[in-house]
Amino acid sequence: MHNNSHKILLFDGLCNLCNTSVLFVIKRDAKKEIRYAAVQSTQGKLLMKKYGIVEAYLGSLIFIDEEKVYLKSSGALRLCKYLKGLWPILFVLMIIPPFIRNTVYDIVAKHRYKWFGKKQTCMVPTLELKSLFLNDENQA
Numbered sequence: 001m002h003n004n005s006h007k008i009l010l011f012d013g014l015c016n017l018c019n020t021s022v023l024f025v026i027k028r029d030a031k032k033e034i035r036y037a038a039v040q041s042t043q044g045k046l047l048m049k050k051y052g053i054v055e056a057y058l059g060s061l062i063f064i065d066e067e068k069v070y071l072k073s074s075g076a077l078r079l080c081k082y083l084k085g086l087w088p089i090l091f092v093l094m095i096i097p098p099f100i101r102n103t104v105y106d107i108v109a110k111h112r113y114k115w116f117g118k119k120q121t122c123m124v125p126t127l128e129l130k131s132l133f134l135n136d137e138n139q140a
Contacts, residue, residue: 007035008047008134009037009079010038011062016112016117017108017115025079025083032132036132041134043134047134053069059109059110061075062075077090
């Protein structure tokens with residue numbers, strides 16, 4: 001399904017905030033080691049099944065790193081470790097207990113469509129970015 005050396009970011013392909021976040025990460029992933037899949041895509045659904053991720057987490061950023069699944073704020077902060085610039089410094093926020101970090105995360109996730117909008121269909125990557133997305137033709 002995918003090369004274990006790649007990290008995988010599963011995201012809500014209908015969410016404007018999520019799509020903007022994916023483009024943000026792509027620009028800052030200097031080593032291009034992160035692959036992407038919308039949770040609504042075939043590959044996204046297969047990965048969710050493989051890792052036992054329940055539908056309750058469809059509104060969460062899901063980051064898979066070395067075969068381990070990280071959800072919500074833990075996923076976002078772990079993802080920061082792989083970005084260029086000062087973003088890796090944010091990983092220190094992992095010392096904050098998850099119930100505190102995830103309270104803020106859950107508020108944004110709950111209101112993401114209302115605050116940032118929703119697409120009718122999943123984001124289609126440009127030809128330039130297509131190789132970074134997991135799909136039936138490109139399974140990284």
